[in-house]
Amino acid sequence: MNYDVIVIGGGQAGLAMAYALKEKKKTLILDENEQTGDSWKKRYDSLRLFTPRKYSELFDFTFRGDPKGFPHKDEVVSYLQEFETRNQLSVLHNQQVIKLSKENDQMFRVFTQNQTFTVKNVVVATGAFHDPFIPDIHDRSIPYMIHASAYKNPAQIPKGDVLIVGAGNTGIQIAAELSKTHTVMLAKSKPIKSIPQRFAGKSLFWWLETFRISKARSFSMVGKMLQKKDPIIGDDYKIVKDQVEMLGRVRQVIDGQVHVQNTPPKKVTSIIWATGYRNNYSWIDINGVIDVHGKPIHRYGITDVKGLYFIGQSWQSKRSSALIYGVSDDAEMIAREIL
Template sequence: MSYSMTYDVIIIGGGQAGLALGFSLKQKNIPFVILDENEQTGMSWRKRYDSLRLFTPGSYSQLHGFHLKGDPKGFPDKNEIADYLAAFKIQNELPVHREKVIRLTQNERKQFLVTTPNKIYTAKQVVIATGAFHNPCVPKVHDGTAGFEIHASKYQNPSQIPNGNVLIVGAGNTGVQIASELSKTHQVTLS
């Protein structure tokens, strides 16, 4: 395990929030690095279900004035957002290191130690920008006899879902979009 240089700020997570913060820190000449476990910028968007679209128009989904391609009044899909984030990182030359953070501690001097499988980074401040729903919550709701069950994080498209009635639990953006899509091929109940 090797020690890396010390930064003023380490951002854990290279999605929208991490990149936007990185942009602001760079504008102020504050030494920082972004650590992200994904193999490329925007990958967390690419892994989501095939038909995912934003609920907000493209003109409201831009970071720091960086133009999002396409109709500004249209609703970008997941790949457009992934491409946009990757282009934003490149255009602004943001330092994203492809490393998974496995531990965050503080030393006796109150510096943060950010441990990855290969390095220990040191920082005065750390920002966790990994998103609110990084680990899906899958409650145990049946005894195994109720049939097929899938969490939205594993859902890609209707071909995964067996014939029959479908119950979708959760009426947030994801639940509503999936329910709308599945209602074309299944009898759907949204709870």
């Protein structure tokens, strides 16, 4: 079958994109996972969204359960699978795209391991970050080291002192959970700011929507300020402050010891690197799309290459772009451009 648009990536961003186009264009999603929602299924066991169900919806597709409650990751998996099925979206699973090229001014070539597609429009929905990143400051002398993406639950972590490197939302959530079973230290590179999930009986996201903070554009003055000072959301930081030893920036891990800024060396049994991810767009073989830092060159997801778009980028157009409910607006924006 011939398609008008191919969407690369079948997470919430890819599904939202296909939904926004489905009435006007024949759209196919290529997804490297075995099932829709697998990227959520692989994350740590206790994960819950910090957005309530009401603010975790694609378009007007209702999230089952208490609208004010915070869904578990397994609920997100079920929600995305139901969204795909109910809206009859076309998805091919186990299709990792290994190369994207443009053979002339009109058509793209999309190569997977066993198929090649020729199409006029391509939307890259593989997400802002793909490859787990661990800084090259260690000599592997600590008995147990993993990236946060490999963390599932406290049972997998050996007994003894645990150091978590990185104090973003993921590092804080893992530290809070492990503090119940282990002696935990948390290394941070900058001061931590946190805000609760509810104010005056209302969800944080109700306030962000009401005062249009979630709509702040990435290039606006407010948007630039928020990108510099993104806070930790939720109550986990309260647990961490009481139960976890806070350390400064990790300078080096060598000979079984962790050398930390302004602190004597520490001996630990385990390290969890909550140090984020890096972009991987090495498979895009098109000039002028990826900058020297490995980031897509776009404005609101629209590139200078005719027919090529991105969706699911952090701060793609506004504060809420990287959240499930925020990606719907970006999908509609790109759909209008394609149409």
